[in-house]
Amino acid sequence: MKIAVIGAGAWGTTLANVCARKGHDTILWSRQHDMVSRLNREHENSWYLPGIALDPRLTATTDMAHASENAEIFLWAVPAQFTRQAMENCVEHLPSRPIIVCASKGIELSTHMTMSQVVDDVLGDLRPHYAMLSGPSFADEVSRDIPTTVTLGCADEKRGRAIRDALSTEHFRIYTTTDYRGVELGGAFKNIIAIAAGIADGLDFGSNARAALITRGLTEMSRLGVALGARAETFQGLSGLGDLVLTCTGDASRNRQVGLQIGRGRKLVDILGEMRSVAEGVKTTEAVHSLAMELGVDLPITSELHQVLYEDKSPRQAVAELMTRDLRDE
Ligand SMILES: NC(=O)C1=CN([C@@H]2O[C@H](COP(=O)(O)OP(=O)(O)OC[C@H]3O[C@@H](n4cnc5c(N)ncnc54)[C@H](O)[C@@H]3O)[C@@H](O)[C@H]2O)C=CC1
Numbered sequence: 001m002k003i004a005v006i007g008a009g010a011w012g013t014t015l016a017n018v019c020a021r022k023g024h025d026t027i028l029w030s031r032q033h034d035m036v037s038r039l040n041r042e043h044e045n046s047w048y049l050p051g052i053a054l055d056p057r058l059t060a061t062t063d064m065a066h067a068s069e070n071a072e073i074f075l076w077a078v079p080a081q082f083t084r085q086a087m088e089n090c091v092e093h094l095p096s097r098p099i100i101v102c103a104s105k106g107i108e109l110s111t112h113m114t115m116s117q118v119v120d121d122v123l124g125d126l127r128p129h130y131a132m133l134s135g136p137s138f139a140d141e142v143s144r145d146i147p148t149t150v151t152l153g154c155a156d157e158k159r160g161r162a163i164r165d166a167l168s169t170e171h172f173r174i175y176t177t178t179d180y181r182g183v184e185l186g187g188a189f190k191n192i193i194a195i196a197a198g199i200a201d202g203l204d205f206g207s208n209a210r211a212a213l214i215t216r217g218l219t220e221m222s223r224l225g226v227a228l229g230a231r232a233e234t235f236q237g238l239s240g241l242g243d244l245v246l247t248c249t250g251d252a253s254r255n256r257q258v259g260l261q262i263g264r265g266r267k268l269v270d271i272l273g274e275m276r277s278v279a280e281g282v283k284t285t286e287a288v289h290s291l292a293m294e295l296g297v298d299l300p301i302t303s304e305l306h307q308v309l310y311e312d313k314s315p316r317q318a319v320a321e322l323m324t325r326d327l328r329d330e
């Protein structure tokens with residue numbers, strides 16, 4: 001099977017490597033010429049995934065027409081805020097009814113759209129088959145064959161299972177659900193809570209506070225998701241609770257790292273200025289905050305985090321306000 005992977009960051013490179021090692025004819029698209037030539041020459045993505053030897057059968061290109069030619073699956077791993085732009089640039093090269101498997105975890109800030117809605121908006125005329133791949137999966141660990149389990153959400157059950165079978169390996173196990181909306185919202189929302197949990201740890205609040213944020217964060221995730229048409233039980237699975245636990249506790253999470261540094265007193269602008277990789281939760285917090293206001297959904301942790309990130313509220317003040325809200329039933 002020919003698979004085109006769009007986006008050669010840590011995650012796109014990792015997924016492409018999984019596919020190539022499984023024996024698929026895999027091509028990785030990047031907009032960066034220097035990276036593509038180094039990747040083809042050295043079989044390593046030393047900028048985003050240093051130290052990981054890539055399968056020599058994996059090739060990279062900057063030519064979207066070449067990447068798309070005869071591809072049966074398009075795996076998208078461009079950061080959420082750039083997904084629309086990258087899709088618009090390649091729409092002319094896509095076949096009719098392409099299979100688009102999105103692996104980006106975020107919500108578009110300018111429109112408040114989820115990734116499936118962006119796909120529909122840009123590629124609607126091609127009548128794409130959409131699936132979302134998400135779950136607890138640090139790129140570096142997947143690349144080192146650490147056992148990993150994720151969820152693939154696809155409205156078409158049969159097609160979802162076929163994609164699952166094509167992408168699963170003995171180290172990368174994929175479960176399926178038809179609730180793609182729940183899968184994409186869980187993946188986007190967990191990044192918000194990972195920043196919040198990082199802040200709590202940066203303030204040295206310890207285990208009780210972290211557990212509280214994970215649990216109440218899951219409630220917020222589920223509340224927003226159900227308001228947007230997802231099924232509540234999806235958030236109990238790998239793409240919800242699973243990824244929430246991973247990124248709230250694992251120091252490899254960029255979102256958690258942003259939070260840790262804010263908790264230790266650094267400014268967001270300085271932290272982001274030093275990062276070479278994307279921390280999706282920063283923009284997704286803003287998008288979800290607006291979305292929640294439009295929908296009238298109460299998301300207290302998200303709202304406080306929004307004030308910390310964008311209104312210079314002190315993290316300690318934000319925590320104090322969360323702790324002194326009206327008491328209520330769980
Ligand atoms: N790194 C990880 O462990 C995982 C990441 N993800 C998700 O995958 C998505 C991508 O993340 P990473 O690969 O980690 O990001 P990264 O920060 O490692 O790389 C970003 C990639 O996007 C490319 N890019 C940036 N702007 C672009 C544009 N306008 N057009 C085309 N390409 C552009 C960059 O050149 C780079 O190749 C994110 O939504 C992330 O949440 C999902 C699961 C695991």
Ligand SMILES: O=C(CO)COP(=O)(O)O
Pocket residue numbers: 105135136137138139191194243246247252253254255256278279280
């Ligand atoms: O989504 C991820 C793992 O599942 C990666 O998390 P970060 O983007 O916070 O690094």
